[in-house]
Amino acid sequence: MINFIAGEGKPRLMLEKDLPGGVIINSQVSNPGILKTGSRHRLRTGQTLKISGHTGSTPDINGNQVVTVIDQYTITIPVNISVAGFGGGFESVSQIYESTGITTFDLTHAYEDGNPIFPFVQINHRIKSYRVNGDFIYTTFGKVIAKDVGILTIDGWTNGIPTNGQKIIVDGWIIDIPRCQEMTETFEPDYLIHSVYSGDEGNVTLTKFRGYKYECMLDYSKYAQPEMLIAIRNILNAAHNDKVVLIPRVDKQGLNYEVYLRNPFSLTRHQKKGYKKPVFVFAGKRNVEFYSTGKGIGYDIGTDVGYAGSNF
Numbered sequence: 600m601i602n603f604i605a606g607e608g609k610p611r612l613m614l615e616k617d618l619p620g621g622v623i624i625n626s627q628v629s630n631p632g633i634l635k636t637g638s639r640h641r642l643r644t645g646q647t648l649k650i651s652g653h654t655g656s657t658p659d660i661n662g663n664q665v666v667t668v669i670d671q672y673t674i675t676i677p678v679n680i681s682v683a684g685f686g687g688g689f690e691s692v693s694q695i696y697e698s699t700g701i702t703t704f705d706l707t708h709a710y711e712d713g714n715p716i717f718p719f720v721q722i723n724h725r726i727k728s729y730r731v732n733g734d735f736i737y738t739t740f741g742k743v744i745a746k747d748v749g750i751l752t753i754d755g756w757t758n759g760i761p762t763n764g765q766k767i768i769v770d771g772w773i774i775d776i777p778r779c780q781e782m783t784e785t786f787e788p789d790y791l792i793h794s795v796y797s798g799d800e801g802n803v804t805l806t807k808f809r810g811y812k813y814e815c816m817l818d819y820s821k822y823a824q825p826e827m828l829i830a831i832r833n834i835l836n837a838a839h840n841d842k843v844v845l846i847p848r849v850d851k852q853g854l855n856y857e858v859y860l861r862n863p864f865s866l867t868r869h870q871k872k873g874y875k876k877p878v879f880v881f882a883g884k885r886n887v888e889f890y891s892t893g894k895g896i897g898y899d900i901g902t903d904v905g906y907a908g909s910n911f
Contacts, residue, residue, distance in 0.1 A: 609778045610817060611849040613725060613740070614833055615771040617840035619648075620690035625683060626656045631667070632680035634660075636689070639671045645719055647692040656684025663692060696720050698767035704728065704760050709741075709751045709767050717746050717769075723830070725771040726753055728761035742773035771841075772833050775849055781818040784847060786811040786887070813856050813883030815845055823866075823874045835860065845881050857884045 622637035642648065644667050653661055657680070664676040700713035709726060724743045729736050739761055741753030751767070789812045819827075837843050837860075846855045858881035865876040 609849050610776055610782065610815075611846040612774045612776065612831060612834045613771065613844040613846065613855070614774075614837055615725070615842040615844070616695070617838060617842075618691040618770075621688065623650065623653055623685075623687045623689060625685045626653065626660060626680055628680055628683050629675075630679035631675040632656075632660060632678040633669070634674050634676065634689075636672050636674070640668075640674060640689075642666055642668055642674060642691065643695075643719070644668045646695075647697065648689045649692055650689050651687060653684050653687030655682065655686075656680055657682035660684070661687070695724060695771075696767070696769040702728075702761075702765060702767055703763045704756075704765075706760060707753055707755060709753065709761070711749055711767060714749045716748055717751065720746055720751065720769050722746075723772055723774055724769050725773045726751060727768045727770055729765045730756075730759045731762040731765070740773070742775075743769070774830050774834060776817075776827050776831060777824065779817045779819050780821050781816075782847060783816045783818075785814040785816075787814070811887050813858075813887050814861070815847060815856070815858070815881045817879045817881070819877045819879070820875060822869060823877050825873060828866075828874065828877075843881075856881075856887065858882060859884060 619641040621640055624635040624637050627633040627635070645665065647663055647665050649663050650661050653659075658678065660676060660678055660680070664678070666674045666676060668674055696717060696719055698711050698715075700711045700715065702712075703710045709728065720743060722743055722745070726741045726743055728739055730739050731737075737758050739756045739758035741756050743751055744754050745752040789810055834843060843858055843860075844855050845858045848854060860879065861882040862878075862880045864878055864880075866874045867876050869875050
């Protein structure tokens with residue numbers, strides 16, 4: 600086991616929300632049109648979803664629709680349904696926001712024609728777009744720090760300025776938390792066994808691929824500000840299918856790991872404003888190739904894992 604004690608680390612946590620999807624039980628004769636879902640839909644008013652496979656309704660409601668939430672199993676769409684339908688499914692097009700107008704970008708801004716007001720976009724939301732270089736497309740992220748009509752201001756792009764015309768997608772949170780009293784990264788040697796089949800002979804060769812289990816402890820036991828706990832509440836309340844990414848050093852955003860909160864933590868009120876005792880332990884969801892702090896999982900989560908990546 601190899602431990603790196605990084606001292607006063609200033610970490611960044613990034614949350615990518617799972618895109619809701621599910622089954623439609625039926626549509627009802629109504630205006631606006633009412634849809635019943637087979638499970639909790641997890642949608643928000645104003646989101647765009649794509650409906651497919653729904654039959655029998657007049658008019659046809661398949662395609663993209665903007666939803667209004669009535670309850671956990673009921674939504675409406677801006678369609679006058681005169682004949683009810685049944686079946687099919689839906690998936691969210693964008694968790695929080697997705698651009699529909701022409702986009703342009705610079706070092707710290709994303710612009711969209713049509714003067715959108717970005718009603719559901721908040722400070723600290725994660726904005727995602729794409730940088731095109733020849734035949735290659737790279738994902739790049741930024742943290743929203745201000746918004747105006749038609750303009751989102753960000754703190755900078757993690758992987759280069761997006762190419763003009765690419766989508767603006769707001770799908771999660773980026774939270775910079777204060778320097779902790781101590782940050783310890785642990786790399787435990789491990790390996791994966793792959794079954795390799797040789798031609799049509801049916802011969803099987805077992806191959807070991809080396810890697811390291813990753814864990815990071817962020818120690819705020821001496822003092823934690825209430826503002827920090829409020830800021831990371833969405834991270835701590837991440838759903839099972841959400842993706843949480845830890846960037847141990849905000850100044851080295853290429854070093855990042857997909858993680859989950861491994862252990863419970865304690866809180867006690869400080870005699871002054873604040874809390875004591877919280878120690879957050881994040882464990883990697885997949886093995887990493889090197890224990891060197893010069894290597895992580897890459898800017899585009901999971902792409903820079905090399906031969907020692909997990910979950911093959």
